[in-house]
Amino acid sequence: MIQLPVRDPCDLCRAIQAERWKIVEEGGHALTVINPCQFEVGQCCVITRRHVATLLELTDPECTAVMLHARRVAPALVGACRPLGILTFQNNGVYSGQETPHFPSMSSPEHEGSDWGIGPPQLATFDGAGRQCGTSHDPRDDSSRRERVRATEERLREAVALIRANLPA
Ligand SMILES: [Zn+2]
Secondary structure, three states: OOOOOOOOOOHHHHHHHHOOOOEEEEOOOEEEEEOOEOOOOOOEEEEEOOOOOOHHHOOHHHHHHHHHHHHHHHHHHHHHHOOOEEEEEOOOOHHHOOOOOOOEEEEEEEOOOOOOOOOHHHHHOOOOOOOOOOOOOOHHHOHHHHHHHEOOHHHHHHHHHHHHHOOOO
């Protein structure tokens, strides 16, 4: 049984409603938003419009929409951030690093020396992540890490404008 993170109310549902997470692009089933915690500059997140926790619960149209959003934002990140790679991943359950019970798929431009390395397992060794290798993620110690990567409203607005300008036609 997949163990889900607990957040009530769901912060992604609240974010969509309050527009606290800046929207890069939105569709009927999915949205691409910029993560207020910029572990990498330009890091975006494709989320489902519907509150649904994991890949296992997505409908076919939601699956398609998520992948199409990820495919569209990838070249936009290449144009906006000039990365050496694009890291795309998503987590299902706290033991995979999921922090919010709302489907997320990350799209992160990666550079030489990028904090996230090649994906979620590297969170185990991420400086200040507060997590021992082989254990589930405990978000209680995240405040200093999150504070370090929290982007200002202005910086997020600028990043969204740049990414939007690079979206494929
Ligand atoms: Zn939600």
